[in-house]
Amino acid sequence: MSMLASYLTLAAVLFCIGLYGVLTKRNAVVVLLCIELMLGAVNLNLIAFAKYGVVPSLAGQIFSLFAITVAAAEAAVGIAVLIVLYRSRATVNVDEYDRLGR
Amino acid sequence: MFPFNLNPTGEFFAFFALAVCAITGAVMALSLAKVVHTALSLAFTFVSLAGLFILLGAEFVAFVQVLIYVGAVTILMIFGIMMTKHRDEERERGRPLLETLAAVFCLCLFGILFFAIRSAGFPVPETALPADNTTEIGTLLFTKYAVPFELVSVLLTAAFIGAVALAKREEEPA
Numbered sequence: 001m002s003m004l005a006s007y008l009t010l011a012a013v014l015f016c017i018g019l020y021g022v023l024t025k026r027n028a029v030v031v032l033l034c035i036e037l038m039l040g041a042v043n044l045n046l047i048a049f050a051k052y053g054v055v056p057s058l059a060g061q062i063f064s065l066f067a068i069t070v071a072a073a074e075a076a077v078g079i080a081v082l083i084v085l086y087r088s089r090a091t092v093n094v095d096e097y098d099r100l101g102r
Numbered sequence: 103m104f105p106f107n108l109n110p111t112g113e114f115f116a117f118f119a120l121a122v123c124a125i126t127g128a129v130m131a132l133s134l135a136k137v138v139h140t141a142l143s144l145a146f147t148f149v150s151l152a153g154l155f156i157l158l159g160a161e162f163v164a165f166v167q168v169l170i171y172v173g174a175v176t177i178l179m180i181f182g183i184m185m186t187k188h189r190d191e192e193r194e195r196g197r198p199l200l201e202t203l204a205a206v207f208c209l210c211l212f213g214i215l216f217f218a219i220r221s222a223g224f225p226v227p228e229t230a231l232p233a234d235n236t237t238e239i240g241t242l243l244f245t246k247y248a249v250p251f252e253l254v255s256v257l258l259t260a261a262f263i264g265a266v267a268l269a270k271r272e273e274e275p276a
Contacts, residue, residue: 003113004224007158010121012215014147016208017128023204024197029137029182033144036175037128040151043167051158056227058238061160062247065239068163068170069254073261075175079182080265086186087271 007048014041028085028092032078039071116157124150137183145176162236 014037021034043064050060086092127147131140148171155164232238243251 002224002226003117005219005222006114006117006121007154008219009216010117010124010154012212012219013125014128016212016215017125017132019211020204020208021132023207024201025132027137027188029179029186030131030140032182033131033141033179036171037131037144037147040148040167040171043163044151044154047155047158047160047163050160051231052224052227054225054227056229056231058231058235058242061163061235061239062242064160064163065166065243066250066254068166069258072170072174073258075178076265077261077268079178080268082182083185083269090187092186092188 002052004048004052007052008045011041011044011048014038014044026093026095028082028094028097031094032075032082035078036071036075039067043067113157117154120150120153120157123147124154137188138180141176141179141183145172148172148176159231159235162239 018034018037018041021037022031025031025034046060046064046067050056050058050064053060082092085097089096124147127143127145127150131143131147134140134143148167152164152167152172155161155167
């Protein structure tokens with residue numbers, strides 16, 4: 001097993017932990033954090049392939065920069081939506097977010 | 103010898119230590135009861151990921167990871183935790199069927215991924231990355247990837263204006 005396979009396995013472990021958190025956790029903030037964990041695992045894949053891929057190039061690192069930027073935007077909008085929902089429902093439990101309107 | 107015919111180099115030991123840190127942080131994040139502890143534990147995972155990026159020769163991405171994830175995203179989540187009320191321990195357990203199903207699904211996904219990774223043959227790269235990554239990334243961002251770079255800045259501006267507009271307290275009494 002080469003180093004690339006080790007990095008890919010670690011990324012798979014982190015992705016699956018994040019997926020389990022997204023599927024089972026009730027708290028909306030924890031769900032958002034687990035989505036960030038999954039995105040971080042994907043970034044690890046991109047950067048591992050940027051070094052150990054067939055043709056090493058910086059494109060993987062640049063893609064991961066774009067992914068980090070989009071993840072930051074997603075976190076900001078997610079927290080804003082969460083705060084608006086909290087004002088109208090007075091809960092952060094995702095089970096109770098079953099309507100978009102009031 | 104090692105079962106996976108690994109060569110025990112310094113990079114492998116550094117990788118192993120950082121991987122243990124990352125997985126520990128992620129598992130702790132799922133098992134801790136308080137939400138603030140979850141956020142801090144995931145910050146630990148993100149720092150470990152930044153260490154792995156440095157190990158992979160991506161210094162600039164590692165610093166961006168620390169700045170954005172640990173500095174901005176985690177603090178934003180902690181603000182979100184502070185601004186909402188959490189009933190932490192009450193009603194934490196009680197969905198064993200869903201949790202078992204999710205665990206089985208995640209384990210199956212990991213098994214498929216692991217089998218695919220083990221069975222794929224990765225050829226050894228012929229060339230190496232340039233030594234000064236940061237200079238090269240800067241050059242590439244402003245030449246080859248100039249249009250996506252500007253589009254991402256437009257996306258960021260739109261997202262932050264949208265976030266402010268969403269979270270702005272409305273005047274009407276709720």
